[in-house]
Amino acid sequence: MIDIANPSARDRLTRRLGAVSVSAFALMLSGATATAQPAIAAQDLVIHAGAVIAVPGERALGPTTIVVRKDKIAQLLPGYVTVSDAPVLDLKDRTVLPGxxxxxxxxxxxxxxxxxxxxxxxxxxxxxxxxxxxxxxxxxxxxxxxxxxxxxxxxxxxxxxxxxxxxxxxxxxxxxxxxxxxxxxxxxxxxxxxxxxxxxxxxxxxxxxxxxxxxxxxxxxxxxxxxxxxxxxxxxxxxxxxxxxxxxxxxxxxxxxxxxxxxxxxxxxxxxxxxxxxxxxxxxxxxxxxxxxxxxxxxxxxxxxxxxxxxxxxxxxxxxxxxxxxxxxxxxxxxxxxxxxxxxxxxxxxxxxxxxxxxxxxxxxxxxxxxxxxxxxxxxxxxxxxxxxxxxxxxxxxxxxGQSDNLGTIAPGKFADMIAVAGDPYRDVTVLEKVAVVIKDGQIVARSAD
Ligand SMILES: [Zn+2]
The missing domain is CATH 3.20.20.140 (Metal-dependent hydrolases)
Incomplete structure (x- = not known):
């Protein structure tokens, strides 16, 4: 098993995912508080989610952009943010929640x-x-x-x-x-x-x-x-x-x-x-x-x-x-x-x-x-x-x-394990019985036909 706390094992995991480091470019966010920090890179997966239950037990977020870098969540941004080269997964009519x-x-x-x-x-x-x-x-x-x-x-x-x-x-x-x-x-x-x-x-x-x-x-x-x-x-x-x-x-x-x-x-x-x-x-x-x-x-x-x-x-x-x-x-x-x-x-x-x-x-x-x-x-x-x-x-x-640092919520630094469903699981928990998209380690691993 790859020990995710072990740096050499993590390097192996990263290499395996084929992630290549390229220069990321800065995305100027609205307003004067925007920083020069790169927000989205061309190799990231960008998800536009209609709603996000980032932390089950807490209130759901409205329209959100989830940026996935390699196998991890990089950030959550309010609204829909795009960068021309980064692929966008359109889940505007879905609720996204942790795997x-x-x-x-x-x-x-x-x-x-x-x-x-x-x-x-x-x-x-x-x-x-x-x-x-x-x-x-x-x-x-x-x-x-x-x-x-x-x-x-x-x-x-x-x-x-x-x-x-x-x-x-x-x-x-x-x-x-x-x-x-x-x-x-x-x-x-x-x-x-x-x-x-x-x-x-x-x-x-x-x-x-x-x-x-x-x-x-x-x-x-x-x-x-x-x-x-x-x-x-x-x-x-x-x-x-x-x-x-x-x-x-x-x-x-x-x-x-x-x-x-x-x-x-x-x-x-x-x-x-x-x-x-x-x-x-x-x-x-x-x-x-x-x-x-x-x-x-x-x-x-x-x-x-x-x-x-x-x-x-x-x-x-x-x-x-x-x-x-x-x-x-x-x-x-x-x-x-x-x-x-x-x-x-x-x-x-x-x-x-x-x-x-x-x-x-x-x-x-x-x-x-x-x-x-x-x-x-x-x-x-x-x-x-x-x-x-x-x-x-x-x-x-x-x-x-014993994996609270790695799993269970959608937060920067955690593994990008997420699912998308139609509807609101807080209102009707049975919507979880039909999952539209499954993402694990930042990869789309399953997607329903409709
Ligand atoms: Zn048993």
């Missing part, structure tokens, strides 16, 4: 992936599937994702290829394999022992027992390129493990994972459904709770006080065909029925107690490319304002990623 961020996806699988796919598919198959899922996600306006659980290293290769410019896709921050207990959600279940042990040795799946071994798994993940650590603190709904949704990793294991990860500068995302597992994870100091299905008021208050994030993944239970008996086995059915009873409680409590909420869909379990459908669910179930829902997928998601 969206989904903090909970799994590119290495899709709803069509079977429980036994890992016994059939090669790593190359997984890499191509991951690429295809990444492409759909980018075209839907999500210019950054957090991949929180993709086995193997296809996803690492994809992240690096995207950062190097070999292929086009969203910016990926990844955990690699989830850490879980032996036989937990994240460890392979449902195949016979011989097959399981041949295909999924524990050091490959991330299963660990005890503080020492769990610390080892964290260090291994860091060694092989993880950007964060994902754990499955409780049982999970879609795995074939039949031990319910209660706490899996012990308090001691959770503490070891969190302190080891934090000592290496990595955040910890904890998949947690059962209340006790949610509470234990928050107490151990994880950075985000994924799902939080049985979140209770006490834990919500604790999360708000500690600044722990909730990634609510509201589409989790909607996208399954119960006739799909190969996947929705009796073990899975029982867990789905249990979770349905409290559907929506997580986000309602989070809104009520002002817990930090980051947008995350669990795409992979739900279809890739339909990520934006979660906005309306957040508005309906939270209830969140459209503004708050949009913030959760931009400013707030960037904060969870």
């Amino acid at each position: 969206l961020i989904d903090t909970h996806v799994h590119f290495s699988f899709s709803p069509a992936t079977r429980n036994w796919s890992a016994a059939i598919d090669t790593p190359e198959d997984v890499a191509l599937l991951s690429f295809s899922n990444a492409k759909r996600t980018l075209e839907a306006g999500f210019t950054t994702v957090r991949d929180v659980g993709s086995d193997g290293y296809a996803i690492h290769a994809l992240r690096d290829a995207i950062n190097e410019g070999t292929v086009t896709g969203p910016r990926i921050f990844l955990s690699g394999t989830s850490l879980s207990i032996v036989g937990g959600h994240g460890d392979m279940s449902g195949l016979n022992r011989k097959t399981t042990e041949a295909l999924f040795p524990y050091d490959y799946t991330g299963a660990c027992t005890g503080a020492v071994e769990c610390a080892l798994r964290v260090r291994e993940a860091a060694k092989y390129g993880a950007d964060l650590i994902k754990i499955t603190a409780t049982g999970g709904i879609m795995s074939q493990q039949a031990r319910g949704l209660g706490q899996h990793l012990s308090d001691e294991e959770l503490s070891s994972i969190v302190s080891t990860a934090h000592s290496l500068g990595l955040k910890v995302a904890a998949h947690a459904h059962g209340a006790q597992g949610v509470t234990a994870s928050v107490r151990a100091g994880v950075d985000s709770i994924e799902h939080g299905t049985y979140l209770d008021a006490e834990t919500a208050k604790m999360m708000a006080a500690r600044g722990t994030w909730l990634v609510p993944t509201l589409g989790l239970l909607d996208s399954h065909d119960s006739a799909d008996t190969a996947r929705i086995t009796p073990a899975v059915q029982a867990k789905m029925a249990e979770a349905r009873k409290v559907s929506g409680d997580n986000i309602r409590l989070a809104v009520r107690y002002q817990v930090n909420i980051a947008f995350g869909t669990d795409a992979g379990v739900s279809p890739h490319g339909e990520n934006a459908r979660q906005f309306r669910k957040m508005v309906e179930q939270g209830p969140m304002t459209p503004m708050a829902a949009l913030r959760s997928a931009t400013v707030d998601a960037a904060a969870l990623l």
